[in-house]
Amino acid sequence: MRTRQRHQALKTDLYELTMAAGYVQNHMSSQAVFExxxxxxxxNRSFLIACGLEQALSYISSLTFSNDDILFLKSxxxxxxxxxxxxxxxxxxxxxxxxxxxREGEVFFADEPILQVVAPIAEAQLLETYLLSxxxxxxxxxxxxxxxxxxxxxxxxxxxxxxxxxxxAHGPDAAVLAARAAYVAGCAGTxxxxxxxxxxxxxxxxxxxxxxxAYDDEQExxxxxxxxxxxxxxxxxxxxxxxxxxxxxxxxxxxxxxxxIRLDSGDLFNLSSxxxxxxxxxxxxxxxxxxxxxxxxYKIKELVQAGAxxxxxxxxxxxxxxxxxxxxxxxxxxxxxxxDGQVKYKAKRSPRKQTVPGHxxxxxxxxxxxRFSGDKVCLKKEEAPSRTRPLLMKVMENGKxxxxxxxxxxxxxxxxxxxxxxxxxxxxxxxxxxxxLEYSGHLQKLMI
Amino acid sequence: MRTRQRHQALKTDLYELTMAAGYVQNHMSSQAVFExxxxxxxxNRSFLIACGLEQALSYISSLTFSNDDILFLKSxxxxxxxxxxxxxxxxxxxxxxxxxxxREGEVFFADEPILQVVAPIAEAQLLETYLLSxxxxxxxxxxxxxxxxxxxxxxxxxxxxxxxxxxxAHGPDAAVLAARAAYVAGCAGTxxxxxxxxxxxxxxxxxxxxxxxAYDDEQExxxxxxxxxxxxxxxxxxxxxxxxxxxxxxxxxxxxxxxxIRLDSGDLFNLSSxxxxxxxxxxxxxxxxxxxxxxxxYKIKELVQAGAxxxxxxxxxxxxxxxxxxxxxxxxxxxxxxxDGQVKYKAKRSPRKQTVPGHxxxxxxxxxxxRFSGDKVCLKKEEAPSRTRPLLMKVMENGKxxxxxxxxxxxxxxxxxxxxxxxxxxxxxxxxxxxxLEYSGHLQKLMI
Numbered sequence: 036m037r038t039r040q041r042h043q044a045l046k047t048d049l050y051e052l053t054m055a056a057g058y059v060q061n062h063m064s065s066q067a068v069f070e071x072x073x074x075x076x077x078x079n080r081s082f083l084i085a086c087g088l089e090q091a092l093s094y095i096s097s098l099t100f101s102n103d104d105i106l107f108l109k110s111x112x113x114x115x116x117x118x119x120x121x122x123x124x125x126x127x128x129x130x131x132x133x134x135x136x137x138r139e140g141e142v143f144f145a146d147e148p149i150l151q152v153v154a155p156i157a158e159a160q161l162l163e164t165y166l167l168s169x170x171x172x173x174x175x176x177x178x179x180x181x182x183x184x185x186x187x188x189x190x191x192x193x194x195x196x197x198x199x200x201x202x203x204a205h206g207p208d209a210a211v212l213a214a215r216a217a218y219v220a221g222c223a224g225t226x227x228x229x230x231x232x233x234x235x236x237x238x239x240x241x242x243x244x245x246x247x248x249a250y251d252d253e254q255e256x257x258x259x260x261x262x263x264x265x266x267x268x269x270x271x272x273x274x275x276x277x278x279x280x281x282x283x284x285x286x287x288x289x290x291x292x293x294x295x296i297r298l299d300s301g302d303l304f305n306l307s308s309x310x311x312x313x314x315x316x317x318x319x320x321x322x323x324x325x326x327x328x329x330x331x332x333y334k335i336k337e338l339v340q341a342g343a344x345x346x347x348x349x350x351x352x353x354x355x356x357x358x359x360x361x362x363x364x365x366x367x368x369x370x371x372x373x374x375d376g377q378v379k380y381k382a383k384r385s386p387r388k389q390t391v392p393g394h395x396x397x398x399x400x401x402x403x404x405x406r407f408s409g410d411k412v413c414l415k416k417e418e419a420p421s422r423t424r425p426l427l428m429k430v431m432e433n434g435k436x437x438x439x440x441x442x443x444x445x446x447x448x449x450x451x452x453x454x455x456x457x458x459x460x461x462x463x464x465x466x467x468x469x470x471x472l473e474y475s476g477h478l479q480k481l482m483i
Numbered sequence: 484m485r486t487r488q489r490h491q492a493l494k495t496d497l498y499e500l501t502m503a504a505g506y507v508q509n510h511m512s513s514q515a516v517f518e519x520x521x522x523x524x525x526x527n528r529s530f531l532i533a534c535g536l537e538q539a540l541s542y543i544s545s546l547t548f549s550n551d552d553i554l555f556l557k558s559x560x561x562x563x564x565x566x567x568x569x570x571x572x573x574x575x576x577x578x579x580x581x582x583x584x585x586r587e588g589e590v591f592f593a594d595e596p597i598l599q600v601v602a603p604i605a606e607a608q609l610l611e612t613y614l615l616s617x618x619x620x621x622x623x624x625x626x627x628x629x630x631x632x633x634x635x636x637x638x639x640x641x642x643x644x645x646x647x648x649x650x651x652a653h654g655p656d657a658a659v660l661a662a663r664a665a666y667v668a669g670c671a672g673t674x675x676x677x678x679x680x681x682x683x684x685x686x687x688x689x690x691x692x693x694x695x696x697a698y699d700d701e702q703e704x705x706x707x708x709x710x711x712x713x714x715x716x717x718x719x720x721x722x723x724x725x726x727x728x729x730x731x732x733x734x735x736x737x738x739x740x741x742x743x744i745r746l747d748s749g750d751l752f753n754l755s756s757x758x759x760x761x762x763x764x765x766x767x768x769x770x771x772x773x774x775x776x777x778x779x780x781y782k783i784k785e786l787v788q789a790g791a792x793x794x795x796x797x798x799x800x801x802x803x804x805x806x807x808x809x810x811x812x813x814x815x816x817x818x819x820x821x822x823d824g825q826v827k828y829k830a831k832r833s834p835r836k837q838t839v840p841g842h843x844x845x846x847x848x849x850x851x852x853x854r855f856s857g858d859k860v861c862l863k864k865e866e867a868p869s870r871t872r873p874l875l876m877k878v879m880e881n882g883k884x885x886x887x888x889x890x891x892x893x894x895x896x897x898x899x900x901x902x903x904x905x906x907x908x909x910x911x912x913x914x915x916x917x918x919x920l921e922y923s924g925h926l927q928k929l930m931i
Contacts, residue, residue: 045677046655048647049688052676057694057711067697107680113688113715156697163691167650168658175653199496202615203810205623207494208656210616228500229493232555240497240561243611245817246505248829249515249604263505267561274831352810361809362651362800369693381696383722 044100045107047164053113056121058157066132067156068371068394070148071166073174077360081461081468084181084450085149086216087173088139089443091166092436095134098162100125124157132158134431137397139441140177140219140450141426142457144470145364147397147410149174151427156372163367171363172209176216179332179357181454184221185462186332187348190339195223195347197239199327200355213355219447221454223347234443241297241325241349247274254283261289269295269325272310277301281310285317295323295346303328304343311344325349331358332464370394380481391474392481398423407456409471417475492548493555495612501561504569506605514580515604516819516842518596519614521622525808529909529916532629532898533597534664535621536587537891539614540884543582546610548573572605580606582879585845587889588667588898589874590905592918593812595845595858597622599875604820611815619811620657624664627780627805629902632669633910634784635796642787643671643795645687647775648803661803667895669902671795682891689745689773689797695722702731709737717743717773720758725749729758733765743771743794751776752791759792773797779806780912818842828929839922840929846871855904857919865923 057063073083105125108114114121132154143149150166152159180196187194198217204210214230224237231238242260250256253275261268270293272280281296296314298306303326314322326338327349335348352358369381371394380392394415400423402408411420419425430438460468474482505511521531553573556562562569580602591597598614600607628644635642646665652658662678672685679686690708698704701723709716718741720728729744744762746754751774762770774786775797783796800806817829819842828840842863848871850856859868867873878886908916922930 043655045680046649046659047676048649048674049676049679049686050674050690053688053712053715054690054694057708058697060711061707063697063707065697067693069693108676111686113686113712116711116713156693160691160693164650164658165655168652168655171651172654172657201494201496202612202815203619204616205653205657205804206620206660207491207613207616209620209653210612211494212654226496226498228495228497228556231497232493238497238559238561240501242498242502243608244831245515245517245604245608245829246502248817248831249506249511249513249820251827259509259511260505263508263564264501264561265564267501356653356810358809361806362804367650369696372697379699381693383692383696 043094043165044098044104047161049113051161051163052108055124055157055161056114056117058160059121059124060118063157064155065372065374066153067159067369069152069159069163069367070370070395071150071170071365071367072148073143073145074364074366076145076467077364079465079467080178080182080360081463081470082142082144082178082181082457083174084177084220085137085139085141085143085174086177086219087170088136088150088430089440089446090169090173090212091136091150092134092431094165094169095130095162095431096434096436098128098130100128129434130154130158130162131434132431133429133433135427136430137426138428138449140446140453142407142453143426144410144472146391146472147412148395148427151394153394167365167367169212171365172205172212173216174365175357175361175363176213176355177220177450179360180217180220180222180354181450182332182462182464183335183350183354185454186336186464187339189336194339194345196221197347197349198222198225198227198351198354199349200351201227203352204355210355215443217354218443219450221447221451236443241269242271244271244274244299247271253280257284257287258289261292265289265292266294268293269297271297271299273298273300273306277306278309278313281313285313285319290317290319293319293322295325297325297327297349299328303345304338304341307338307343307345323347327351329353336464382482391478393478395427395478397426399426401456405456406458407470409473411473411475412478413475414477417477491542491613492546492552495609497561499609499611500556503572503605503609504562504565506608507569507572508566511605512603513820513822514601515607515817517600517607517611517815518818518843519598519618519813519815520596521591521593522812522814524593524915525812527807527913527915528626528630529911529918530590530592530626530629530905531622532625532668533585533587533589533591533622534625534667535618536584536598536878537888537894538617538621538660539584539598540582540879542613542617543578543610543879544882544884546576546578548576576609577882578602578606578610579882580879581877581881583875584878585874586876586897588894588901590855590901591874592858592920594839594920595860596843596875599842601842615813615815617660619813620660621664622813623805623809623811624661624803625668625898627808628665628668628670628802629898630780630910630912631783631798631802633902634780634912635787637784638787642793644669645795645797646670646673646675646799646802647797648799649675651800652803658803663891665802666891667898669895669899684891689717690719692719692722692747695719701728705732705735706737709740713737713740714742716741717745719745719747721746721748721754725754726757726761729761733761733767738765738767741767741770743773745773745775745797747776751793752786752789755786755791755793771795775799777801784912830930839926841926843875843926845874847874849904853904854906855918857921859921859923860926861923862925865925
């Protein structure tokens, strides 16, 4: 890897920069409205979780172009006719527009903007790639994690889910964003240390099989670990013979200090049931059982429904890669442009890629059972339907942040509360729940 | 996002650090051999591409722990009994072991180590999470991209594939790694500017639908773009009516400077065929056709086989997320440990997670047709089978890099050459080719 310094500003598609250069050169200073929304719901999903706003706002408010960035861009043939205006624009760049967004942790559905950027078109265009990639990974993982966490808790016993996915995430940085998104969606914590540090997420860890096999026998490996971490002894019992290891454990002189055992392979229902029986018979009801190894919402639901005595699930691959639906479908579309006070609605009419024009607001209704009863998408300038609340609020004005930075725990709490307001059917893992979404008459007319 | 500075060192699982602390505290200085390999081939794949070595070596040789990192770790309850020895170990950390690896861009198969770390066990353990996550994303995307590039070239017409996936990658950093991996596997370039800068990858870009719809009509949008980028005019023609736009194009006064058109929706076979006819009839045979929009190896193969006159494919989502198999299956396992000159082979015997012990070498045979004829996995200390070459070489000794840094273009060339030596059957997109892989008699005995 070259040692040239990496800047956030160039983590973007080339065409964002060429288009921005074109707008600057053409003196196109119209105010654009771009909306970021999820196109089509994944086939087996009923809701999505908005996640990534803090990263997005941090990016927007800190985006600048260094001299090195500009020198590199100037070296590209495509910019050989680009005039100094654009290089000055980049040199002095500081986002000066407005941003509207849903609260982070909010429940949302396809076709609903979760973020809107209102700014001179060159500025708004430049944000596209980064915003999409950061919202795509975080919304994707949060939406998947919400299903997993729900499956684990369906019996009301408070079983927790911990993110163990860093090694399988799409690179070391995706691991950090995935850990954050999983926590926002209700996970109890993560194994990712940087995510723990950066976002104040509770950290969890056990031991790996390598620790067990590094020693001559399992008992020695257990003892050595306990010596170092007497209050945090979680024993991985499946390296050789799971139940033999659990039985042996009950005779250890430090047995009363063991916090939990971890099962990472085999038939988790049988092994957890047998382990529980052995532990309980030895008076070790206090020792928890953690299960891991290729878990997802389907396998967890099965285990929970069967009554497997598992206290906590460590979930990795399937959660952090959203393996059954691994690419989020968020897009960033120009919906409106205002030149000299004149508003023009904009839409793309490409086959199967039509878009809905206009700067929108979404109003969410709530039934007498406190559950969400349906959303109405309107133009921002329309009046609010009665007994609804608007989901999009102004979070940045003239480049200045209007809302205080939220802690990840606060965002998580908001998400937990929002999920409670979903209709029960939304948690069915296979049949999508048809959440009511309607467009205002005004918008319907614009769509014809 | 907190503004605390982020260090590479904490982009890891907590248990790597607790285990390292345990090893230090237990004075466990045995030399460990960890091997990083792919467990099971994806169901429809016949080969994999090794990618990520430069990032891995850069990480290994620069890994250090700052005072802030150490202070943060000390604040965790799990470390409350950890002695000063471990904090000194982290403070003075500098990897001092050996690393063996396949060449980057090499073709490999399940069960073949692509990287081996030989070091005191605490040092080797610490590298696990980062190495896995960086190899996982790069091997995953390179292996997928190799299929896509091959599908595009199957008719020998040299159609190129360009990475357009940044927005759908799993975050802004995954986008950069994915762009690199796609290029290594044979893509012609990427739209990701930072990847272009950091890895000297050719950069490509066109225009977005927002550019077209920002103007009052398509013709104005085209003209405005051409004015700014006269030598790089690629017109996106599908915003309203594709063929109408192409026809209109043939009458433009700058028609002879148009490089290409891009089709991003609709029936790409029909639209490209019709567009080609219109362009050719107008004497614009020189204008290339670029297609994009939800492409993958299957759709490209279909277009190529049907003879669609497409010169270049822009591929995004399915490539950078490896959508049909979105989580790589690389693991990092302890296979051998040496204490006071005594070597012990190590394996995990968990059900369906058994591992093969011993520090290995892989020997690759080549047939008279210059194609790879099969691999043999041996213990490193065994003699090489005749007429084979070893795939693993020592790339780092006592923490010092032994091989010169390769340019990404060199790595790509190596990969292009390696792919040419694959049996034809390996490129079948649906039926996996059973590439011969055998274990030496010695290893077979160890596996019993």
